[in-house]
Amino acid sequence: MAVQRWDARLYDDRHSFVARHGDDLLGELAPRPGERILDAGCGTGELTAALADAGADVVGVDASPEMIDRARVRFPHLDLRVADVRELDVEPGFDAVLSNAVLHWIPEASAAASSMAAALRPGGRLVAELGGAGNIAAVRAAAHTLRAETGLPGAEEAWYFPGIDEYSGVLDAAGLKVTGAWLFDRPTRLEGEDGLAAWLRMFGAPLTAGAADPDDFIGRLTQRLRPVLHHTGGWWADYVRLRVSAAKPLG
Ligand code: BEZ
Numbered sequence: 001m002a003v004q005r006w007d008a009r010l011y012d013d014r015h016s017f018v019a020r021h022g023d024d025l026l027g028e029l030a031p032r033p034g035e036r037i038l039d040a041g042c043g044t045g046e047l048t049a050a051l052a053d054a055g056a057d058v059v060g061v062d063a064s065p066e067m068i069d070r071a072r073v074r075f076p077h078l079d080l081r082v083a084d085v086r087e088l089d090v091e092p093g094f095d096a097v098l099s100n101a102v103l104h105w106i107p108e109a110s111a112a113a114s115s116m117a118a119a120l121r122p123g124g125r126l127v128a129e130l131g132g133a134g135n136i137a138a139v140r141a142a143a144h145t146l147r148a149e150t151g152l153p154g155a156e157e158a159w160y161f162p163g164i165d166e167y168s169g170v171l172d173a174a175g176l177k178v179t180g181a182w183l184f185d186r187p188t189r190l191e192g193e194d195g196l197a198a199w200l201r202m203f204g205a206p207l208t209a210g211a212a213d214p215d216d217f218i219g220r221l222t223q224r225l226r227p228v229l230h231h232t233g234g235w236w237a238d239y240v241r242l243r244v245s246a247a248k249p250l251g
Helices: 008-014 017-029 046-053 065-074 109-119 137-149 164-173 195-203 214-229
Strands: 036-040 057-062 079-082 094-100 120-131 177-190 234-247
Touching (some): 017 094, 137 234, 195 214
C-alpha cells in the first residue's frame, strides 16, 4: 500500500465526524485508567486524546506523517508515532488496541490483523470499526459508470470493505477470538452545500484517478448523486460500518 498523502487540516475542518463517530467505539472498548492502549491509525489524534483523558497510557500511530504532525501540534503531551498498521514496530503487551476508520484503507487485512494481534498481551482486546460490505455503494457505482462513459479505465479497488464472516476469518487466522461483530448502515451527514465534493476531494482519489480535470469529474459525479444522496437538508455519505471486538486468548 502506498502511503496516502493527506491534507490533515482539511481532514479536521471538514471531516471531524470521523473521530466523533469513534466516541461509540470508546464505549465499546471501555478503557480503564492505567491500561496501555494502542490507537492504530490515530489520524489527527482526537480519539488518542480521549483515551488519555480516560486515564489510559496511550500510544497513537499513523502511517501519515502529515496526520502525526498535526496530531502532535494539537496534543503535544501524547506519544504519537509514524508507523504502518501492517508492521507495527511497538513494544508488545498492550492491554487493548483501538482502530477507527482506518482498516478499510489497508487491503492487506491479514498483515494488519496479525500486527495488531502481536501488539496485544494475552487476554488483551481489540475494538475496531471500518467500512463494511456495501460501504459507499452508490458513490462507487456512480463513479464507475461515469469513468466508463468518459473512457477511463475501471477504478482500482483501493478499499477493503469486508462482511462479518470474511473479517471474522481474518481475525481468527491472526489468533484473535471474535467476541462481537456488527454490520450496520450509518448514513453520515457531510457538512456544507459542497459536502460530497469536499469528501471526494479528501478521500476519492481512487475514484477520480486519471480524470483529465478532476474538479469537472467531481462536479459531474455530485450532480448524478444528488437525487440519491442529497436529502433532508444536505448531503449524506452512504456509509456501512463493520464493528468488531475480539480478544487475544490467554494462551
Ligand atoms: C469510510 O469511512 O467508510 C471511507 C472513508 C473514505 C473513503 C472510503 C471510505
